[in-house]
Amino acid sequence: MNIDIESKLLIVDDLPENLLALEALIRAPGRLVYRADSADAALALLLEHEFALAIVDVQMPGMNGFELAELMRGTERTRHIPIIFVSAAGRELNYAFQGYESGAVDFLHKPLDPHAVVSKVNVFVDLYQHRKALRHEMESLAAAHKKQEELVQQLQQTQHELERAVRMRDDFMSMVSHELRTPLNTLYLEAQLRQLHLSKGNLANFTPERLPTMIERDQRQIRNMVRLIDDMLDVTRMRRDALSIKTTPVDLATLAQAVVESLRHQAEAAGSVITLAAPAELRGEWDEFRIEQVLTNLLTNALRYGGGKPVEMVVQQVGNTAQVAVRDQGIGIAPEDQGRIFEQFERTDDSRKHAAGLGLGLYITRKIVTLHGGQIGVESAPGEGSRFVVDLPLQPPAPPADTQKETPL
Incomplete structure (x- = not known):
């Protein structure tokens, strides 16, 4: 992978003329040279920048080059920066040995050989650039691997959804x-x-x-x-989002009475009886056919799973809402199943044992109630029956501005 990598070089010397001369030797395209006239100044730069190489003069007032190297080796941020020591002292002082002990990778003696300095700097800059390129490549591979894993997970999820x-x-x-x-x-x-x-x-x-x-x-x-x-x-x-409602004035109490009467024979066949508690009148604006469908679905389910025991329907007005509650005394619904029974084709294991069905009734019921701006919930426990509660606004919700026209069935 071809990437442009800028290399930063740090040169440390207490003499300005040495800094200028050394910078002139090692300056090249793609390199930034930072100068420090003391170890303290060098430390400040090391905290701000990532350097490919540090060329440090040994003999400096205050903190010398060896002490600076010791500090650099003791810090995670700077411990991996290669250090080349420069010294004007004679070889007999054994500075080179001390420099290598301090963590130096090379040692140069003054007067400097320009060719040797340039060659050594080129080697370390090349190593730095290769290391950075390799790290970049590894990060890219890791990112690609992560992306591949995410794609595999998405494909597996899609496969599971397709299988389902x-x-x-x-x-x-x-x-x-x-x-x-x-x-x-x-x-x-x-x-x-x-x-x-x-x-x-x-x-x-x-x-x-x-x-x-x-x-x-x-x-x-x-x-x-x-x-x-x-x-x-x-x-x-x-x-297809093509199920629509057409609201007209409806007396919910009268509609509920008609639904209960229409299911009288079905209740007798189930060995049950339906009781209705409703006011003399409860008017609102709903789709009469669809609300009749909701009432029929709830009562049919109550008869189907009610175990032949009485089924109770209560219709009442609560504020600006009409509330319909259907209560049976049948098999009940476990808490973990109470959410999914409103999804299409979903049925509990107990319900399958008691009666056949497609698992569509409650799904359709919830959709119709939602289209009216209402909500449906269930209160139940296994063996204690179920109570389904529907809340319907007396007035239909205002349709969005771009969907004023009724979608045909």
Whole structure:
């Protein structure tokens, strides 16, 4: 990797003329030379800059070069800076040995050989630049490796999501097939049985007294299939954000009474009874069809999982909000499941044991309530039944300025 690396060099000498002469020798493009006329000045520069090399005169007033080197070796920031000592003393003083003991990498004697100085400086500058380039390369590789790990994690997460989506699709198709097969099989068997009676001339089962019951059975199975298909269509609309509401003035108390009455036969079949506590009138602006759907879903779930015990619906006004609470005394819902039951296709293990279903009712219910600017919650514990509470503003929320027109279903 080609990168431009600037090298900083530090020269330390108490004589200005020596500093000027040494700087003239080692100056080159891509290098910055810093001068210090004492060890104290050198320490100040060392705290501010990262140097590729320090050329230090041994004999200086105050702190000498060896003492400066000892301080540099004792500090993490400066311990790795190469030091070349320069001395005018004779070789017999054995300064070189003392310099190497202080951590020097080389030793030069005055008068300096210009060629030797330039060569040595070039070597250490090249080493510094290679070291910096290698560090940069390692950091780049580490960053690339981290990025690769993040991409792998994202791919794994995407794979898990795709696998979950495939499982949900397979489960959904299996549940749909099962749910549709049940009413269809019932209708098919009823039709075969009627055909058998007709072929034998047995018309006793087709008397005016028996026909209403027969028709009611057929209608109930057809309604089950229509409800299932409507749920699937609603989920498709929700995924496209195409599910809309059309608000009109509605008497929620009257609507609740109508829903309870429509489920009377279903409650009797479940061995249960639905009680309703509501005011004489509770008016607001809602989508009547969708709110009826919410009430029906909540009551149907309560009957389905209520264990044949009474189901209670309470409708009341709380401030500027209409509140609907549906209470059953059935299997209940564990705390860890109370959040996910409002997601599509989600059902608890206990609910699967008690009744069939797609796990769409509460998902659709929450979406409808949210579109009305309301909220839904549940209070429950295993074996203690459940209480679902819906709060609906009496007036619909104002739509955003760019979505004033109703989205068609």
